[in-house]
Amino acid sequence: MKRDLISAADLTRDDAVLILDTAEEMARVADRPIKKLPTLRGRTVVNLFFEDSTRTRISFEAAAKRLSADVINFSAKGSSVSKGESLKDTALTLEAMGADAVVIRHPDSGAPHRLATSGWIGGSVVNAGDGTHEHPTQALLDAFTMRRRLVGVDAGLGKDLAGCRITIVGDILHSRVARSNVHLLTTLGAEVTLVAPPTLVPIGVESWPCEVSYDLDAVLATSDAVMMLRVQRERMNAAFFPTEREYARRYGLDGERMARMPQDAIVMHPGPMNRGMEITAEVADSPRCTAVEQVTNGVSIRMAVLYLLLGGNEPALTTPARTEESK
Amino acid sequence: MSKTLIRGAKVLGGEPQDVLIDGETIAEVGTDLSAEGARVIEADGQILLPGLVDLHTHLREPGREDSETVLTGTKAAAAGGFTAVHAMANTFPVADTAGVVEQVWRLGQESGYCDVQPVGAVTVGLEGKKLAELGAMHESRAGVRVFSDDGKCVDDAVIMRRALEYVKAFDGVVAQHAQEPRLTEGAQMNEGRVSAELGLGGWPAVAEESIIARDVLLAAHVGSRVHICHLSTAGSVEIVRWAKSKGWNVTAEVTPHHLLLTDELVRSYDPVYKVNPPLRTEADVLALREALADGTIDCVATDHAPHPHEDKDCEWSAAAMGMVGLETALSVVQHTMVDNGLLDWAGVADRMSFRPARIGRLESHGRPVSAGEPANLTLHDSAYRGVVDPAGFASRSRNTPYEGRELPGRVTHTFLRGRATVVDGKLA
Ligand SMILES: [Zn+2]
Numbered sequence: 001m002k003r004d005l006i007s008a009a010d011l012t013r014d015d016a017v018l019i020l021d022t023a024e025e026m027a028r029v030a031d032r033p034i035k036k037l038p039t040l041r042g043r044t045v046v047n048l049f050f051e052d053s054t055r056t057r058i059s060f061e062a063a064a065k066r067l068s069a070d071v072i073n074f075s076a077k078g079s080s081v082s083k084g085e086s087l088k089d090t091a092l093t094l095e096a097m098g099a100d101a102v103v104i105r106h107p108d109s110g111a112p113h114r115l116a117t118s119g120w121i122g123g124s125v126v127n128a129g130d131g132t133h134e135h136p137t138q139a140l141l142d143a144f145t146m147r148r149r150l151v152g153v154d155a156g157l158g159k160d161l162a163g164c165r166i167t168i169v170g171d172i173l174h175s176r177v178a179r180s181n182v183h184l185l186t187t188l189g190a191e192v193t194l195v196a197p198p199t200l201v202p203i204g205v206e207s208w209p210c211e212v213s214y215d216l217d218a219v220l221a222t223s224d225a226v227m228m229l230r231v232q233r234e235r236m237n238a239a240f241f242p243t244e245r246e247y248a249r250r251y252g253l254d255g256e257r258m259a260r261m262p263q264d265a266i267v268m269h270p271g272p273m274n275r276g277m278e279i280t281a282e283v284a285d286s287p288r289c290t291a292v293e294q295v296t297n298g299v300s301i302r303m304a305v306l307y308l309l310l311g312g313n314e315p316a317l318t319t320p321a322r323t324e325e326s327k
Numbered sequence: 328m329s330k331t332l333i334r335g336a337k338v339l340g341g342e343p344q345d346v347l348i349d350g351e352t353i354a355e356v357g358t359d360l361s362a363e364g365a366r367v368i369e370a371d372g373q374i375l376l377p378g379l380v381d382l383h384t385h386l387r388e389p390g391r392e393d394s395e396t397v398l399t400g401t402k403a404a405a406a407g408g409f410t411a412v413h414a415m416a417n418t419f420p421v422a423d424t425a426g427v428v429e430q431v432w433r434l435g436q437e438s439g440y441c442d443v444q445p446v447g448a449v450t451v452g453l454e455g456k457k458l459a460e461l462g463a464m465h466e467s468r469a470g471v472r473v474f475s476d477d478g479k480c481v482d483d484a485v486i487m488r489r490a491l492e493y494v495k496a497f498d499g500v501v502a503q504h505a506q507e508p509r510l511t512e513g514a515q516m517n518e519g520r521v522s523a524e525l526g527l528g529g530w531p532a533v534a535e536e537s538i539i540a541r542d543v544l545l546a547a548h549v550g551s552r553v554h555i556c557h558l559s560t561a562g563s564v565e566i567v568r569w570a571k572s573k574g575w576n577v578t579a580e581v582t583p584h585h586l587l588l589t590d591e592l593v594r595s596y597d598p599v600y601k602v603n604p605p606l607r608t609e610a611d612v613l614a615l616r617e618a619l620a621d622g623t624i625d626c627v628a629t630d631h632a633p634h635p636h637e638d639k640d641c642e643w644s645a646a647a648m649g650m651v652g653l654e655t656a657l658s659v660v661q662h663t664m665v666d667n668g669l670l671d672w673a674g675v676a677d678r679m680s681f682r683p684a685r686i687g688r689l690e691s692h693g694r695p696v697s698a699g700e701p702a703n704l705t706l707h708d709s710a711y712r713g714v715v716d717p718a719g720f721a722s723r724s725r726n727t728p729y730e731g732r733e734l735p736g737r738v739t740h741t742f743l744r745g746r747a748t749v750v751d752g753k754l755a
Contacts, residue, residue: 087642108644109515109526110596117595118640131644133526179526203531204523 063302109133139180162189170229336370340672378410378703383628390419397434408705423448510534552576561614580628583659598646633724
């Protein structure tokens with residue numbers, strides 16, 4: 001049976017908890033003198049990146065190597081990706097090379113779904129971020145970080161995020177991280193609030209299982225975690241907001257705002273941070289900020305995902321419906 | 328002279344009658360007509376319609392013969408029951424000169440399957456900057472009366488105003504592809520709940536509606552007629568309804584796919600559903616059907632847009648926009664309008680033949696099925712049920728959203744000036 005991870009929406013609560021629990025096991029491996037497991041020996045994982053993202057690629061690469069898989073890094077950026085044949089032709093090449101899993105990052109929303117459902121390849125497909133659609137392993141590592149901090153490392157095992165109040169702030173419209181997190185966090189029982197200027201909230205958001213606020217100050221006191229999304233400065237050129245300064249004043253997290261969060265509440269950031277824009281240095285460097293921890297946790301989560309997809313127990317992950325070739 | 332007797336056909340869905348074709352014209356319509364000297368077609372209760380007329384067809388020749396040619400496109404048209412199609416101007420080179428429209432017209436004459444009425448570009452190179460030689464295209468052998476930059480919107484209000492005014496001199500019409508360009512930069516699908524989830528760039532309804540609102544006001548101001556291509560939203564319907572209530576000279580078309588499909592299908596990320604304007608919501612579909620039924624929307628036009636396999640066999644964002652539609656149009660209209668009682672067959676004849684012919688000012692198409700009229704006719708077996716199989720298409724392209732779908736009805740015979748172009752469901 002073929003299995004993929006395309007969207008956080010494909011995960012049930014039990015799937016997600018199993019991944020988080022498995023990631024805890026993987027995290028313990030990292031504390032051993034020998035950080036490697038033999039689990040995926042002889043299996044091939046391809047990192048297929050149509051978009052630069054050294055952070056994500058390195059994280060998947062480390063995860064696959066710690067599971068003893070063979071890793072091939074395939075950077076397709078700069079090749080003729082404007083025409084779609086290249087995704088198909090690249091996929092056929094990878095299939096010929098016997099890829100057991102393809103970790104794909106692509107600038108176009110839906111490209112991993114297309115790869116998984118077009119019949120071009122037989123291996124598992126893991127979405128490492130597609131356009132402005134989803135980034136499910138980022139949401140999983142965020143949930144993992146939250147569970148460790150808000151519920152507890154050992155106390156959290158087997159548990160979800162029921163009752164946790166999570167606020168996600170920033171460019172929701174263009175954020176695959178936000179989309180995946182809304183799906184996953186609500187599946188895990190958390191209450192999610194999105195905060196952004198109205199220009200950066202998608203039309204149609206009212207059907208999402210979360211609240212939307214245009215006022216950051218109004219929600220800080222009731223947030224167990226505040227996730228600050230990266231906001232590209234260029235957005236102001238398309239009139240999404242007037243100036244960097246105005247954005248930072250209205251939606252940036254500074255020390256004064258952080259002080260109004262509950263005692264144990266955490267600040268999260270998927271990185272890379274725009275210091276001075278969505279987050280001040282004071283907040284970024286404070287012990288409440290989990291940005292570095294998130295990077296570490298990313299490896300554990302990606303180990304868990306690869307393990308469950310390629311070697312692990314059924315039915316850890318669900319799969320989108322496949323369609324026949326030449327539809 | 329060759330004679331054909333169509334026996335027992337429900338003319339426009341009415342009581343069964345016999346129709347005798349003699350040469351290029353309908354000689355007689357009645358009961359128990361003599362079959363002497365005539366080839367007999369037992370219609371056996373099938374629906375006889377005036378030959379269908381399409382105001383919006385992309386035949387792709389010249390320039391993209393890998394997706395369609397005038398010959399393959401007119402074969403597809405005949406197979407779908409059409410006897411006249413308007414060939415859109417966005418070819419390579421663009422049909423913005425008398426030379427190109429005459430070339431397309433001549434290729435249509437040579438094909439013999441369906442009359443081809445070229446549409447001329449409004450602006451040079453579809454660039455929206457400078458008027459093309461509209462008069463020269465009208466005076467050419469192609470006799471162009473419909474002008475459109477389809478694929479692109481004439482977004483400059485002054486250029487649009489001038490074009491509307493200018494073509495009055497020869498009873499022309501500007502057919503607008505209503506799409507405000509700034510509001511649709513990077514647009515990939517309808518903007519709404521589904522685009523929000525899929526993370527695909529939104530094509531908001533207001534980008535269509537704002538242009539339509541502007542253009543009906545402009546047409547009223549200068550006293551010209553304007554035609555709106557492929558209306559796709561409930562709001563557009565309201566604007567056209569309002570404009571018509573004022574007595575302004577506004578006509579509009581809807582595509583078969585906008586009468587049936589919704590943006591929910593995009594969840595598959597299968598580019599076969601990628602089209603411009605995009606598939607909208609269920610509420611839009613219902614409003615479009617109602618508007619076609621009450622006549623607010625004048626006609627069905629296919630926006631037949633062939634693309635080679637490789638332009639659809641890729642990820643969504645890289646894929647070309649458009650669907651083929653000539654060979655499934657009548658079935659989709661039966662399914663969405665007739666079988667549910669919204670429109671009778673006389674209404675179908677009106678929306679798919681009489682009115683589009685009138686908008687295009689075609690004299691020998693869209694005529695009543697009666698003695699003395701040109702024998703442009705379509706015989707449609709409405710009882711037929713079949714699954715769409717693009718392998719059987721006459722079109723060179725296969726990019727249909729209906730593959731594997733059951734649709735009702737089938738064109739069994741098409742006559743172009745008395746000559747059968749389709750016999751028993753097969754090209755003659
Ligand atoms: Zn168009």
